[in-house]
Amino acid sequence: MSIRISVIGPDAQRIADISSALPAASDSLALKTATGGIVEAAAEIERDQPDLLVIESPRVADGDLALLESSLLTAPKTTALLLAPEHSSEFLLKAMRAGVREVIPTPLVNGELAAALGRQLERLGLQRFASPAARVIAFVPAKGGSGATFLASSLAVELASRGMRTLLTDLNVPFGDAALYLTEARPTATLADLARQLARLDATLLDSASLSISDDLALLAAPDSVERYADVTAEAIDRILTVARSRYRFVILDAGRGIDPVTIRGLDRADEILLVAQASIPYLHAARRLIELFSGLGYDKGKLRLVLNRHERGAEISPADAARTLGIELAHLIPNSYRSVAWAVNHGQPIQESAPRDAVTRAIAQMAGRLMSKGPGEPGAGPGGSGGRRGLWH
Ligand SMILES: Nc1ncnc2c1ncn2[C@@H]1O[C@H](COP(=O)(O)OP(=O)(O)OP(=O)(O)O)[C@@H](O)[C@H]1O
Numbered sequence: 001m002s003i004r005i006s007v008i009g010p011d012a013q014r015i016a017d018i019s020s021a022l023p024a025a026s027d028s029l030a031l032k033t034a035t036g037g038i039v040e041a042a043a044e045i046e047r048d049q050p051d052l053l054v055i056e057s058p059r060v061a062d063g064d065l066a067l068l069e070s071s072l073l074t075a076p077k078t079t080a081l082l083l084a085p086e087h088s089s090e091f092l093l094k095a096m097r098a099g100v101r102e103v104i105p106t107p108l109v110n111g112e113l114a115a116a117l118g119r120q121l122e123r124l125g126l127q128r129f130a131s132p133a134a135r136v137i138a139f140v141p142a143k144g145g146s147g148a149t150f151l152a153s154s155l156a157v158e159l160a161s162r163g164m165r166t167l168l169t170d171l172n173v174p175f176g177d178a179a180l181y182l183t184e185a186r187p188t189a190t191l192a193d194l195a196r197q198l199a200r201l202d203a204t205l206l207d208s209a210s211l212s213i214s215d216d217l218a219l220l221a222a223p224d225s226v227e228r229y230a231d232v233t234a235e236a237i238d239r240i241l242t243v244a245r246s247r248y249r250f251v252i253l254d255a256g257r258g259i260d261p262v263t264i265r266g267l268d269r270a271d272e273i274l275l276v277a278q279a280s281i282p283y284l285h286a287a288r289r290l291i292e293l294f295s296g297l298g299y300d301k302g303k304l305r306l307v308l309n310r311h312e313r314g315a316e317i318s319p320a321d322a323a324r325t326l327g328i329e330l331a332h333l334i335p336n337s338y339r340s341v342a343w344a345v346n347h348g349q350p351i352q353e354s355a356p357r358d359a360v361t362r363a364i365a366q367m368a369g370r371l372m373s374k375g376p377g378e379p380g381a382g383p384g385g386s387g388g389r390r391g392l393w394h
């Protein structure tokens with residue numbers, strides 16, 4: 001959700017001056033302006049309940065403050081800033097009692113308004129929204145049934161439970177199934193709906209197309225019918241990820257098996273690609289082919305890591321051997337835990353809830369811990385957070 005700001009002033013010039021002290025409009029700020037005075041401001045507060053209301057009024061009578069007070073009582077989440085020529089301590093006290101958070105004396109002194117706005121926006125959480133772009137982590141199964149969707153969805157749940165706003169994006173177009181792993185609710189909108197409205201794609205549209213799983217976790221589902229998937233183009237994915245990166249701390253891609261232009265664009269944008277395989281010859285063979293393909297696409301080798309799933313102690317092919325054969329770093333070893341995983345998957349319930357102490361749950365927690373310990377641009381965190389292609393491998 002973006003921060004909604006309403007600016008009300010006596011004329012267009014004053015409104016422009018106030019607006020210019022705000023950070024540049026972005027996906028995290030929605031700005032609305034209107035000419036008017038206290039009466040209009042009170043109406044705006046009651047009608048729209050903006051997060052921040054900035055009003056400039058050349059005169060403020062006691063009756064005006066009473067009006068502001070009664071409207072602010074109806075909108076407890078609205079923060080009001082008042083720009084007025086009056087700044088006696090008596091007036092300041094009255095304004096505060098009416099619920100105004102700060103009074104900024106006019107004419108404005110250089111920088112004072114920007115500082116007050118900065119304080120309030122920070123308090124409203126703008127920093128959280130303006131934090132560095134999300135890290136994009138892609139899960140790619142070496143072949144069908146590797147466990148990519150299970151791991152992607154479980155990781156997303158884990159990150160969100162640690163307060164990281166996370167978007168799980170199902171790139172298995174057209175037949176994604178990531179929603180089934182997390183919830184009994186069925187998505188009402190999908191990637192295809194977003195792709196069809198690319199011209200007006202913004203944070204609000206992204207939010208409305210995502211299924212909210214918990215406070216910090218949302219799912220962008222893949223279309224479940226063939227008619228609608230033609231709209232999901234590489235360009236659409238690119239644009240959707242751009243908006244998503246500004247809204248979330250982590251964007252987890254369940255990239256699926258099809259290495260098509262849509263998937264490739266998603267992988268291009270990924271900071272890290274987790275290749276999910278199992279320690280058996282068919283999986284390792286398929287993994288090798290994918291690694292060659294990624295090399296051909298020019299991906300930096302450091303962007304790719306191996307996740308060995310369904311690990312059994314004493315397996316004929318050891319994890320170290322698997323990583324050595326493939327020539328990529330082994331990042332995670334996920335134990336085989338048939339009963340717990342099958343139960344979670346069959347009930348559409350995160351494994352963190354159904355089997356909090358299972359070894360798989362612990363391995364997923366470690367994965368989240370590793371990813372959270374890296375900021376964009378750090379070694380192993382992907383090329384400058386941009387996830388672009390770089391250099392050749394061998
Ligand atoms: N660590 C694990 N232990 C036991 N079973 C697991 C484990 N990980 C995944 N599974 C099982 O493997 C099956 C396949 O998992 P999943 O659907 O996540 O694979 P996938 O790579 O996404 O497959 P697809 O290519 O069909 O999309 C699931 O039914 C799940 O129960």
Ligand SMILES: [Mg+2]
Nearest residue numbers: 148149150256
């Ligand atoms: Mg899958």
